Amino acid sequence: MPTDSPHGPTAEHRRLLDVMGDDRDNVSWRRWGPYVADRSWATVREDYSADGNAWSFLPHDLARSKAYRWGEDGIAGVCDRYQILAFAPAFWNGRDPILKERLFGLTPDEGNHGEDVKEYYFHVDNTPTHSFMAFLYKYPQGRFPYEQLVEVNRSRCGQGLEYELIDTGIFAESRYFDIEIEYAKFDEEDLAIRITAHNRGPEPAPLHLIPQLWFRNTWAWAGAGGRPLSPEDEPRISMAPARSEAFIELWADDSPATIPKGMPIPYSLGRRSLYAEAGAEAMFTDNETNMPRVFGAGARNRKPFVKDAFHDRIVEGRSGATNPARIGTKAGLHYVFEGVPPGGSVAVRLRLSDKPGLDDPLGPVDPILKTRKLEADAFFEAIRPEGASDEEAMIQRRALAGMLWTKQIYLFDVHDWLRGDDPSWPPPASRWSIRNQHWLHLNSMRIMSVCDKWEYPWFAAWDLAFHCVALALVDPQYAKDQLWVLLFEQFQHPNGQIPAYEWEFSDLNPPVHAWAVWRVYHMAAQFDKRHYGREVRDRGFLERCYHKLLINFAWWVNKVDRQGNNIFEGGFLGLDNITIVDRSEPFSDGTVIEQADATGWMGMFCLNLMRIALELAKENPVYQGMATKFFQHYAYVAAAMKKMGGRDYQLWDDRDGFFYDVLRYPNGEFHKLRVRSLVGLIPLYAVERLELDWIEQFPSFTASLKWFLKNRPDLVKDVVHECETRDGQGTTLVLTIVDRDQLHRLLERVWDSEEFLGEYGVRSLSRAHSERPFVFRGHVVAYEPAESVTKLKGGNSNWRGPIWFPTNFLLIESLRKLGKAWGDSDGIRKDGRVLTYREMASDLADRLISIFRVGPDGRRPVFGGQDTFQRDPHWRDQILFYEYFHGDEGAGLGASHQTGWTGLVACLIDEWKAAAPSDAGTGAGSDRSLAYKALMAPE
Structure with a gap:
């Protein structure tokens, strides 16, 4: 073959x-x-x-x-x-x-x-x-x-x-x-x-x-x-x-x-x-x-x-x-x-x-x-990347082994569970009001990739999306099957919602499913080409998922954009205790949290659906209309994050150079929650490129795009940016929620060791809150780099300082896209020079990989102060892939076998160690990486 x-x-x-x-x-x-x-x-x-x-x-x-x-x-x-x-x-x-x-x-x-x-x-x-x-x-x-x-x-x-x-x-x-x-x-x-x-x-x-x-x-x-x-x-x-x-x-x-x-x-x-x-x-x-x-x-x-x-x-x-x-x-x-x-x-x-x-x-x-x-x-x-060391290849293999071991048959018929197995011994009536009473249709006999087969022996919607990206390195068919499961009729709610996790299927996880479908689609094609020498693009999978994602998008818009201003609200979105209150619980007086992260996620969702529509439009021109719809919806969402609907406030704070959640009271007053956290960085995830020469193959989309750019400058002036292509022969449109000044100001905070940048990755909360906690009505948010003192959403609430792989992974992806668009001509000033987006992406990827590598001191940061793990030959290479990591020291914390999304380290090694050894760490040669090709395709 x-x-x-x-x-x-x-x-x-x-x-x-x-x-x-x-x-x-x-x-x-x-x-x-x-x-x-x-x-x-x-x-x-x-x-x-x-x-x-x-x-x-x-x-x-x-x-x-x-x-x-x-x-x-x-x-x-x-x-x-x-x-x-x-x-x-x-x-x-x-x-x-x-x-x-x-x-x-x-x-x-x-x-x-x-x-x-x-x-x-x-x-x-x-x-x-x-x-x-x-x-x-x-x-x-x-x-x-x-x-x-x-x-x-x-x-x-x-x-x-x-x-x-x-x-x-x-x-x-x-x-x-x-x-x-x-x-x-x-x-x-x-x-x-x-x-x-x-x-x-x-x-x-x-x-x-x-x-x-x-x-x-x-x-x-x-x-x-x-x-x-x-x-x-x-x-x-x-x-x-x-x-x-x-x-x-x-x-x-x-x-x-x-x-x-x-x-x-x-x-x-x-x-x-x-x-x-x-x-x-x-x-x-x-x-x-x-x-x-x-x-x-x-x-x-x-x-x-x-x-x-x-x-x-x-x-x-x-x-x-x-x-x-x-x-x-x-x-x-x-x-x-x-x-x-x-x-x-x-x-x-x-x-x-x-x-x-x-x-x-x-x-x-x-x-x-x-x-x-x-x-x-x-x-x-x-599978091993050309430039990976033996140790990095071992880390990648162990991470993928954990992904493959963490499969479980997920048996659950919610209708029977609520009703009871034996009519002569029915469950108590209270069970109908505790949880999941709106999910009677959910019936699973599927093999699923779960979060952790002991601590979290069930699927979670956004975890599963990240799992599939890592799994696509070794088994793209299984990855595609897993993404389809949550969109299948026995999982996705008839109203379009994707089930979150079994403790409450109706809760909200970030809408990353479209991103994962798009990425895995390309990774599967590259896998076929690399290992079987054949050109295969599974557009049937992409189209099938797209139809269900449209229903999911409509659910999001109807559910959490109640004022129709393209500002999204309500839901913890996987970030547990990152703010002052449990964002899943409604306020009794009608107060609403307008969420910077929810709105940022929706901007990303729009761009993902636009990209998928353009891919499908290559064979069916009808999809050009869907691409136009989601480009325009992205523009509305992106503009709304700054100012929309005649209000006198916005989620962007120009004084601090950051996005914040806003409490909107029933009388129209508002209060910004000035917590510098991942909530304010997630708008950076909404990044895409459109090369004008490339989109000429879509005449209807191109015409609508040009009309919108000309006639709605109020919406696009700060969220669609023109630049030359890398060869200087054409024009690229860079789609970002932030303008160049806002992008620089956000990334300056990201790349500040006294704020977000830790030695082993980007922290979930600014270290500045260690000395200056945020206080609001008796509630306190302070920097906690390890296990959290404050409990919201149960005991495992740890988004006030630790490093998490999925959020870092998406930030790296955005930096790569920005680097692809602007090359070495843009970045942030650091140590007297311009630090480019590509350099930031490379550096951040290496910080995350280094959590598991043996450092110059002979110790693996992931093991922290456990001397047996660090020194004993029967322990030191038995790597665990934790749920999250100490914000300053890199030690593994939380669930010890959450290879699910921490398994993304396998993709980082694939993407950043695909170069020849002399280029390792620079990203050079990474075009040979499945992850990189999926990220940058199509051109």
Whole structure:
């Protein structure tokens, strides 16, 4: 197959061709993957309480005992496309009070800063088709300090740093196991599994390994007739007849089962074999709720053997807890290693296969793991930018591995969840007034890229858009599929709103979906050209998304521009506590917040829709009219940010050279909220270029554009700027909400270390508010570079100083566009010279990448003051991709596995390290980057 890549299509690239077909959701190399959540307990989906407190309704202590309704969890778990059958390992060190079947963490009431996982695990490797996956879990050899973690964090009352597992001393003297879980696919339906435990401690230590196989409980809920299904309709796992002393075989068969409700297609796995090395005791139970433990002594179990039987058998020593008939819907293989020697290791090999009766099922396990690992190496070598160092290539690969591990089957039918599963036991009436009562249409059985499979095991609208940009580097088809999901009829509301996140689908996330669709469309085309040598532009995808985005745009205009002045209001827009009040909550007296960020986002939205319309107009001239509409709407929005509707105030403040939110009172008076934050920088995201020679191919659009420029100078004079093209042979129109003077004044603040510019990126709040907090009616906004003291929108409110990747990423993109338009002829004065937009973009990208690189002092900023992470060879390269980062020091904060949008570092490496090594850091040669080409296309 022809390709312009020197590597040619690798084995993984060839497998990716299989998942580009129309049947890719059912039969393909992606049918099995890491789709098991890290946490299903305490989620909205599993909450059937009267008060909506999901965290208390199903806490960690009950998770081992209650069958989940909407999806399973486990450690490094895998399952099939619809999670009929799941596999995950469990562990016990002989001292813990709980069998380690799932990751432990704190609830918002227990944690120092909201929900917080308290384990150490790492996404080591993964490929787009999940042909090879590697996961590392660090399991202490001492008793896990559950109570200590809760008590100390709770005692800090939301102030100061979090008390982490490593702070307890549990890893002292390296008394822990490094447990590697590896998967490799023989083919689409046949998985090799190896679990290897390394004793890093100084003494022999016991370890129990318990690989588990179970069916998701789809039978205990109300069936079509309004009653639970009978046992004859259940799947079953049983012992296969013994054929060899070298291995054990279990049979898992869903053939007797009724197809779960809501399945879009006939779907059954049939009989599967789990082959495992001899030496284990096979245990069986049912994936059923332990009713007395969960609901009280008066409740009765549906079946005698229940979900937490393996805990009772192994930890509590109750031999009668498991089914002596050796059959059930959940099975475990209990391997006991009395003393793993110091520095030594033990391993267990398994195979989950659709091929029964194999004579030597486990012999090929090690060879296929080696083969798939080498293929993964070749795939990522083909992805690696030419100018990236070995370390930067490793960072990029780890970031992408995290993206690929953070896939989850998202099962949720809001109508059934609100109504209840069993008519004889309906949920309390209050549940209809707590959340999501307006989203009865939302029904998901999708594999989705979620924010963090433990801390945020659900999708969020703007997170997902950024995920897709990073995922497009390795799997553009999956990225396109993900973007379409939120626009699909079972997700997007009939009124046009895109669901925000499951705690409140009606909340507002920034409208970045159009930006992501446009970017991924181009990245997919470049991926095809680079790796397959073919010219493919998926205009069907672009047009399909465009139609739904038009409905979404109309919803925004009708919902949050109530006065018709193109100033947008109402909604936290993902920025939590960045201002003085919760922007999701309306004022009781009718006061409204007119938002600089909402209006800036809408300007960007207009330009994105204009660009997409012009692309579609290449084949269908009708779309020129839509391009004209959104150009003009952009002009109205951009002008409105400065002065519109005859008012005597505007969002731009000429005294400070900044955009601010404005409180508009019912009597027409106003008050500016003079907080210098990202809110005032987001208008910089609305940047686009139109080269007049290029748009001549669109005569209707060009004529309308020229008419508007001539006849509405009041709107366009400060928001459409003419400059020469780079070759000096033509004219470019630069579309920016800000004029040149405003642009310079904003960027001077951005590039001031006493304000926004930190050593590792642009802060979310000006450092000037450290000495000069903003105070309004008793509310205070002060610079907080780490975890925030002030709580709005829950415990994880941290937009008053930390560095966030998505907002930095969009700023870099704007700087690149400005640099493309104005070249080296414009910028800001710094240190006696002009600092160009391109130089700012390059510098900012390198600051963000440097969070993860080893610095001159031998330390990675991301690890902060954790000396074990900085020095220990078994820790120092296990990079975590946090939710946000310390505004001054770069240390990782918040969710520790939020690779979702922090995974954008993979795009930064792709874009800024595509040059030859001698040009690295300058951006030279970056035309070879997929991200850069998507950003600058089309010309």
